[in-house]
Amino acid sequence: DTGVSQDPRHKITKRGQNVTFRCDPISEHNRLYWYRQTLGQGPEFLTYFQNEAQLEKSRLLSDRFSAERPKGSFSTLEIQRTEQGDSAMYLCASSLEWEVEQYFGPGTRLTVT
């Protein structure tokens, strides 16, 4: 049973560029979550999907951020016009619909220069 995978693991980009991250959840997990973590802080919720439906978005998710899960399997998180404040670890987690435990992927570390 493979865990949650994320790609890329590291991304360095220049301010103003667009970036896209991918998350593949544990197979059969129909809930998928995105979190963001900055140094010295716990993860902060961004958004979550149940199957292909995006059911909640945090106010942290500005209009520069968009997430999709088109077929209820993998998900993408896109950040447009990146800013230095977007530098963080972007974490994806998944869970079964009837369980509350969430399992995290390795994360994508974004550095905006």
Next chain:
Amino acid sequence: QKEVEQNSGPLSVPEGAIASLNCTYSDRGSQSFFWYRQYSGKSPELIMSIYSNGDKEDGRFTAQLNKASQYVSLLIRDSQPSDSATYLCAVNYPNDYKLSFGAGTTVTVRA
């Protein structure tokens, strides 16, 4: 504002000792409680979950929950250098599937 508070640490304990980590939460309606371990530069790893008042033991780890005091703790017995990490407390609310995390407590086990 749903808040989860943890002792910021760092917490330094000698090898073989018990490490005690504390977490308080603001919302009395909180339902599920989790401890994640995060090594430097890595992602959080779920190590304990607890849902009802009392103690729950798993190997060298014991989680304790007191809903009346809005308090959850984690004890690490016989601490090993490999336990050196940041421990994150997370809380889940009824009908709300996201987790709310504390800032974490960094534990250093010295040999």
